Amino acid sequence: MSDSLLDQLVLAPVILPLLGAGLCLAFGRFAEAQRVISILTLLAVVASACVLLVRSDQHGPQAFNVGGWPAEIGISLVADRLSSLLLLISTIVTLCVLLYSIGQGIVEFGRDTPLSVFYPTFLVLSAGVSNAFLSADLFNLFVGFEILLASSYVLITLGGTEARVRSGTIYIIVSLASSALFLIAIACVYAATGTVNFAQLALRMQDLPGSTATMLQLLLLLTFAVKAAVFPLSAWLPDSYPTAPAPVTAVFAGLLTKVGVYAMLRTQTLLFPTHELRTLLLWASVLTMVVGIMGAVAQSDIKRVLSFTLVSHIGFMLFGIAIASELGVAGAIFYIIHHITVQTTLFLVAGLVEYRSGTTNLDRLGGLARHAPVLSVMFFVPAMNLAGIPPFSGFLGKLALLEAGVDAGGWLALLGVAAAVATSLLTLYAVAKIWNRAFWQPLADPEDDTPVPFDPAVLGGSLHGRSGVSTATQRETTWKTDTEGERLPVRMALPTIALGLVTVALTVFAGPLFAMTERAAEELHERTPYIEAVLGDG
Amino acid sequence: MTANLVLIIVVGVLVGSGVTLVLERSLTRILVGFVLIGNGLNVLFLVVSGPAGAAPILGLSGDPMADPLPQVMALTAIVITLGTTAFGLALAYRAWQLTGTDDVQDDLEDDLIRRRAARDEVSATFDEADSELPDEGYAGDSTLAPEDEVPA
Numbered sequence: 049m050s051d052s053l054l055d056q057l058v059l060a061p062v063i064l065p066l067l068g069a070g071l072c073l074a075f076g077r078f079a080e081a082q083r084v085i086s087i088l089t090l091l092a093v094v095a096s097a098c099v100l101l102v103r104s105d106q107h108g109p110q111a112f113n114v115g116g117w118p119a120e121i122g123i124s125l126v127a128d129r130l131s132s133l134l135l136l137i138s139t140i141v142t143l144c145v146l147l148y149s150i151g152q153g154i155v156e157f158g159r160d161t162p163l164s165v166f167y168p169t170f171l172v173l174s175a176g177v178s179n180a181f182l183s184a185d186l187f188n189l190f191v192g193f194e195i196l197l198a199s200s201y202v203l204i205t206l207g208g209t210e211a212r213v214r215s216g217t218i219y220i221i222v223s224l225a226s227s228a229l230f231l232i233a234i235a236c237v238y239a240a241t242g243t244v245n246f247a248q249l250a251l252r253m254q255d256l257p258g259s260t261a262t263m264l265q266l267l268l269l270l271t272f273a274v275k276a277a278v279f280p281l282s283a284w285l286p287d288s289y290p291t292a293p294a295p296v297t298a299v300f301a302g303l304l305t306k307v308g309v310y311a312m313l314r315t316q317t318l319l320f321p322t323h324e325l326r327t328l329l330l331w332a333s334v335l336t337m338v339v340g341i342m343g344a345v346a347q348s349d350i351k352r353v354l355s356f357t358l359v360s361h362i363g364f365m366l367f368g369i370a371i372a373s374e375l376g377v378a379g380a381i382f383y384i385i386h387h388i389t390v391q392t393t394l395f396l397v398a399g400l401v402e403y404r405s406g407t408t409n410l411d412r413l414g415g416l417a418r419h420a421p422v423l424s425v426m427f428f429v430p431a432m433n434l435a436g437i438p439p440f441s442g443f444l445g446k447l448a449l450l451e452a453g454v455d456a457g458g459w460l461a462l463l464g465v466a467a468a469v470a471t472s473l474l475t476l477y478a479v480a481k482i483w484n485r486a487f488w489q490p491l492a493d494p495e496d497d498t499p500v501p502f503d504p505a506v507l508g509g510s511l512h513g514r515s516g517v518s519t520a521t522q523r524e525t526t527w528k529t530d531t532e533g534e535r536l537p538v539r540m541a542l543p544t545i546a547l548g549l550v551t552v553a554l555t556v557f558a559g560p561l562f563a564m565t566e567r568a569a570e571e572l573h574e575r576t577p578y579i580e581a582v583l584g585d586g
Numbered sequence: 587m588t589a590n591l592v593l594i595i596v597v598g599v600l601v602g603s604g605v606t607l608v609l610e611r612s613l614t615r616i617l618v619g620f621v622l623i624g625n626g627l628n629v630l631f632l633v634v635s636g637p638a639g640a641a642p643i644l645g646l647s648g649d650p651m652a653d654p655l656p657q658v659m660a661l662t663a664i665v666i667t668l669g670t671t672a673f674g675l676a677l678a679y680r681a682w683q684l685t686g687t688d689d690v691q692d693d694l695e696d697d698l699i700r701r702r703a704a705r706d707e708v709s710a711t712f713d714e715a716d717s718e719l720p721d722e723g724y725a726g727d728s729t730l731a732p733e734d735e736v737p738a
Contacts, residue, residue: 201673217691235631238655
């Protein structure tokens with residue numbers, strides 16, 4: 049392949065899924081064709097992300113100006129180490145979730161029923177995530193966000209059941225509000241600096257009066273905090289995520305909030321390296337961690353517990369960003385990667401639990417360790433990883449963040465360290481609660497059952513939300529008579545296991561991976577490689 | 587940079603009325619609110635683009651051109667607002683089909699607390715008369731703070 053073609057490879061992760069989505073729509077009546085197109089598209093994206101990662105690691109940031117317009121007025125896409133690392137891991141996760149949802153589609157609707165909306169929307173979502181990771185200007189970042197949000201609106205209300213319309217409404221309103229905020233921020237940034245290009249902004253931001261720069265920083269942070277579900281702007285998340293179909297929840301939990309965190313990381317390191325808002329960010333991270341995990345401890349539904357741990361662990365990443373030392377940023381990047389895979393795996397497992405026993409309510413679950421040993425292992429490994437038990441990657445990421453916190457010194461940073469430790473322990477408590485009640489203890493006698501406070505079976509995890517209550521009750525009645533239970537559907541289990549293996553691989557290859565994130569953090573701190581790549585010869 | 591005061595006032599009025607509408611319960615009104623906010627923000631981009639000038643087409647006239655970039659952004663924002671509004675309206679229609687109203691429901695957490703209170707974890711302030719739960723729709727926050735509504 050010639051060099052110029054390789055330069056254009058930065059485009060591939062954005063263009064390919066969009067093309068694939070178009071093809072999927074065109075083949076809306078042919079289920080098999082849709083599946084093949086979606087898988088091939090995402091495989092191609094994974095391959096291009098691999099190449100981008102290698103090239104950006106060896107030759108510095110890969111920049112490409114779309115349409116040949118100069119970077120100042122055109123759209124440029126940049127893949128530096130941070131972007132391509134996140135891009136690679138996110139596309140791998142997307143691919144696994146796609147395989148899972150294909151399996152679920154086949155299991156629920158049979159081989160020949162096309163899910164005409166699902167696959168194209170899913171691919172568009174992937175394009176939006178890639179665009180957000182690669183974009184080199186604020187407005188394109190906004191467009192990336194809008195692409196992924198628009199497709200997430202469709203996915204979260206898939207099937208249009210009452211529960212999904214209800215939670216989707218809240219999600220959409222919050223997203224619209226954050227988009228409006230983002231537009232205001234962009235307008236203000238343009239008014240102050242006359243550009244929205246990251247590289248130019250990095251140069252011009254230091255000439256602004258301090259108060260103006262701080263105001264812009266606050267506006268941007270506020271926008272991204274809504275998207276990343278940072279406390280106190282996180283209340284929307286645990287309400288909207290659990291009702292969506294299992295693969296949709298999984299991919300949202302893995303990727304969408306992380307895109308917000310990525311945006312924060314990018315703007316904080318590139319545009320505002322003097323980070324005057326450290327106190328604010330540290331407080332936000334401490335509160336996110338603690339309040340989030342308190343919520344998780346109080347819940348009695350697997351999906352809701354996981355949603356709250358998701359909010360809480362955003363705090364860890366924010367802590368690294370707030371510390372802003374090279375180690376802190378490297379730890380945050382490592383933690384993002386770890387958390388994307390682990391959280392997605394756990395939600396996929398929750399989907400399998402729901403398939404297996406018709407509910408994810410802990411009051412109605414029990415004895416899964418005996419009846420479904422494979423499923424138990426599939427839950428146990430990522431759950432321990434999430435709680436940060438050594439030697440898993442969660443432990444390593446937390447260790448790096450704690451070390452960065454101690455190095456930074458100051459009582460607030462130490463408070464953050466204490467909060468992080470407490471949060472890890474409470475996470476262990478939360479996942480141990482799931483383990484004990486759903487997997488370890490035998491199923492409680494239905495007579496003794498206290499009335500269920502609210503019935504998540506109604507929420508339904510199926511792709512079209514139709515199998516809700518009826519299958520739940522059916523399965524529960526067969527549960528007693530047939531202790532062998534149904535076998536796990538292989539098509540859904542295999543992608544979950546594959547993703548679980550990725551989380552383990554992150555632990556095994558933690559050394560090289562952490563070295564990589566350290567190089568990425570170093571590059572973020574230098575800032576010049578990025579700026580030169582965008583403005584250099586463009 | 588010089589800014590046009592009239593435009594800024596227009597932005598303020600549009601966004602202000604938009605926010606007021608967004609705070610309503612009905613999804614349709616909320617969407618109208620977001621349309622107003624969106625339009626206000628598009629005008630904001632006009633403010634941001636600086637003084638008005640000739641159409642930004644090269645070689646059309648010798649006068650100084652208006653800054654084309656914010657116009658491009660406003661155009662993109664208009665398209666996005668159009669798309670999301672259409673989706674939102676469809677959603678409001680669906681909610682109306684399902685529940686007969688397009689009111690935004692209370693979130694599950696509030697519901698959960700309400701039901702928990704009704705079940706057995708009766709707090710000291712909980713009034714027995716209120717434990718008959720409304721089955722659907724939202725009951726406002728009244729059941730969360732029942733002592734406000736104790737009949738005399």
